[in-house]
Amino acid sequence: MHDDDVDGLLRKYRPAAPSRAFEESLLQSLDREILGATQPRTWPWAVAAAALLTITIGLHAVSRTPPAQVEPALDARRVQDLADDIGGPHARAMAEFIVRQEQRANAEVEQGRAEDVAREAVNR
Amino acid sequence: MIHTKTWDSRVSVSEEMREDAAADRRRFLAGVYRESGAQLYRYALMILAHRGDAEDVLQQVFAAALGKAPRREIADPAAYFRTAVRNAAYSLLRQRRTARAAEELILEPVAGGCSPLEQAALEQALKALPPEQREVVHLHVYEGMTFQEVANATGESINTVSARYRYAVDKMRRLLGPTG
Numbered sequence: 001m002h003d004d005d006v007d008g009l010l011r012k013y014r015p016a017a018p019s020r021a022f023e024e025s026l027l028q029s030l031d032r033e034i035l036g037a038t039q040p041r042t043w044p045w046a047v048a049a050a051a052l053l054t055i056t057i058g059l060h061a062v063s064r065t066p067p068a069q070v071e072p073a074l075d076a077r078r079v080q081d082l083a084d085d086i087g088g089p090h091a092r093a094m095a096e097f098i099v100r101q102e103q104r105a106n107a108e109v110e111q112g113r114a115e116d117v118a119r120e121a122v123n124r
Numbered sequence: 125m126i127h128t129k130t131w132d133s134r135v136s137v138s139e140e141m142r143e144d145a146a147a148d149r150r151r152f153l154a155g156v157y158r159e160s161g162a163q164l165y166r167y168a169l170m171i172l173a174h175r176g177d178a179e180d181v182l183q184q185v186f187a188a189a190l191g192k193a194p195r196r197e198i199a200d201p202a203a204y205f206r207t208a209v210r211n212a213a214y215s216l217l218r219q220r221r222t223a224r225a226a227e228e229l230i231l232e233p234v235a236g237g238c239s240p241l242e243q244a245a246l247e248q249a250l251k252a253l254p255p256e257q258r259e260v261v262h263l264h265v266y267e268g269m270t271f272q273e274v275a276n277a278t279g280e281s282i283n284t285v286s287a288r289y290r291y292a293v294d295k296m297r298r299l300l301g302p303t304g
Contacts, residue, residue: 006296009246010265012238013231015166022165022179026157029183030150030190 072107074099153186156201163267164209169230170262171213171255181212206277210259217255249299257292260285 074096082095161182168178185208198204231247250258263274271289275282 001297001301003293003297006293006300007265009242009300010261012233012235013243013246014234014266015169015262016175016230016232017162018165018179018182022182023157023161026161026183026186027154030153030186 072103074103078102149190153190156189156205157186160202160205164205166266167206167259167262168209168213170250170258170266171210172216173230173251173255173258175228175230177213177216181209181216184212185209203277210278214255245300246296249296252299253292253295257288257295260288261292264289 079092079095079099082098083091086094164185165178165182168181169175172178172181185205189205189208229243229247230250231243233243250261253261259278260274263269263277264271269277271282271286274280275285278285280288
């Protein structure tokens, strides 16, 4: 066989054509790509809006929360006296609990009185 | 009279333009495929010697072109897509490192007097060539390019191209000898 024979043999054939199924699949995939590209991209905006809303509500809630009330220090002498009266292994803890409750009750009474005074002053 | 444009109308105009541009690209690519899809497929097939790989390459090239190629940026679509197919095909071969063995036929007869035995022998001889030599054979024999045109299309020197063709024909002659 000579070079010309090889050339002649090659020219009796050609590379195979793509299948009809492949052509249809390719054109359909182009359509799908285009459809995807033209869809309005709402997700990034929706996510950004949701994040912004969450941050806004969070900040608003934090700004409206009243500052934590500072518990006044316990009256040490009163605690000690009570603990001595109660006696026993848990006397100090019970004394601190009782004194704390007393102080809160007293504070509420004081606050009530102050509000009454203020209300009377306004009425006058 | 004061003309105002609302946000909604701007958005709808923008979407219409995008849809128009996408439809335009779709028409352009469908036109390219109708005109030279089969030729591009055959080119990929001769480099890869595997129908499935050739299909993958074409799919990849058209999908990429859809994403980035406005029509006016492609001055010579035939050359652009041929180069894209070539790059994708060699990239696939580099990833694979070894060519996929395929039992399927990559040739089809175009003239009378063909025999299945002859075709099988020719296919075997072609598949035994390195992809670069098959590529030169394809461009020279089946696309009718001169060696200079093949050199321009592949970015190789004309000496390299003609040497590849000579080696390819020598090897095929040796392989086909007993049946030829």
